[in-house]
Amino acid sequence: MKKQSTNRQYNFPDADLYLQCLERIKYANRDREQFEQYGYTLQRLKQFKAMCDKFGDLPDDEELLGDQMVTTEKKYAAAENLKSAIRSLMTRVAIKYNNRSGRYRKFGTAKMGDMTDAQLIFCGRRVVRVARQQLDFLAETGVNENVIRRVAEATRQFEKSVNIQQDKVADRDISVERRVEKGNKLYEELITLCNIGKDIWAEKDPVRYENYCIYESNNEQKKARKAKQENA
Numbered sequence: 230m231k232k233q234s235t236n237r238q239y240n241f242p243d244a245d246l247y248l249q250c251l252e253r254i255k256y257a258n259r260d261r262e263q264f265e266q267y268g269y270t271l272q273r274l275k276q277f278k279a280m281c282d283k284f285g286d287l288p289d290d291e292e293l294l295g296d297q298m299v300t301t302e303k304k305y306a307a308a309e310n311l312k313s314a315i316r317s318l319m320t321r322v323a324i325k326y327n328n329r330s331g332r333y334r335k336f337g338t339a340k341m342g343d344m345t346d347a348q349l350i351f352c353g354r355r356v357v358r359v360a361r362q363q364l365d366f367l368a369e370t371g372v373n374e375n376v377i378r379r380v381a382e383a384t385r386q387f388e389k390s391v392n393i394q395q396d397k398v399a400d401r402d403i404s405v406e407r408r409v410e411k412g413n414k415l416y417e418e419l420i421t422l423c424n425i426g427k428d429i430w431a432e433k434d435p436v437r438y439e440n441y442c443i444y445e446s447n448n449e450q451k452k453a454r455k456a457k458q459e460n461a
Contacts, residue, residue: 235409239416241288246412249443250281250419256440257422263429269422277418284415287408294402301396307390308349312341314354318329321370322360331365335359336461346391353384419443 235237238314257264257274262371264274319338326333344352356379360367426441 235335235406235413237409238413243408243412246323246416247281250277250415253422253426253441254278254281256426259431260437261428263388264425267425267428268427269449269450273279277422280411280415280418282410284408284411288404289408290401290405293397293404297401300390300397302434304346304382304387304390304394307383307387308346311349311353311380314380314383315341318356318360318372318376320450321376322367325367332363346387350384350388350391352449353380353387357381357384380428 238434254274254277257269261271261274266273304438319336322333322336328334337355341349343350357377360372360380364372364374364377397456420443423441423443430438430441
């Protein structure tokens with residue numbers, strides 16, 4: 230059964246979540262005596278800080294996307310190298326056989342520019358296999374083992390680059406899922422801490438109460454600032 234993707238429980242950037250957590254930990258340390266009365270101990274506060282540190286060390290999506298783009302660019306370069314090797318061989322084949330002949334079409338290189346990655350890999354393998362089968366007939370046009378080996382090596386390098394690129398895509402998906410899961414746990418702990426903080430100061434100190442209020446969007450922050458200005 231396919232695992233359902235985890236949804237983010239907060240609607241602001243991960244960097245903002247990280248900074249909000251550090252800020253509230255600072256306030257909770259200031260109000261440690263009151264927090265102890267709710268069973269929220271110094272040990273738990275230290276564990277929360279450790280969670281923040283680990284979250285801050287996770288690679289963000291821009292970094293992972295950059296890695297993925299690098300491997301994609303390398304894959305494109307490897308594909309062009311393979312196509313060039315195949316075209317070089319097929320130019321020699323065309324000297325011997327008409328491009329409408331069965332011997333030519335056996336190589337299966339028609340519409341090579343429209344092939345998927347998998348189709349291009351199979352095309353490279355087929356060209357190598359068929360060229361070796363017909364090596365005696367093609368030798369006079371300059372087809373030899375070195376020419377064939379160039380296609381074989383280019384096919385191998387392209388297949389390797391495809392696998393690396395697919396691994397990076399998978400790594401990015403896994404990392405994003407892990408980051409969302411850890412972010413949600415961090416957010417849940419932040420909510421718990423802030424609820425305690427607000428309860429502590431609700432009837433005592435409006436400024437300290439405000440220290441524990443979380444605004445989940447820029448719009449909400451603007452509303453809060455406007456309300457404070459109107460009430461000033």
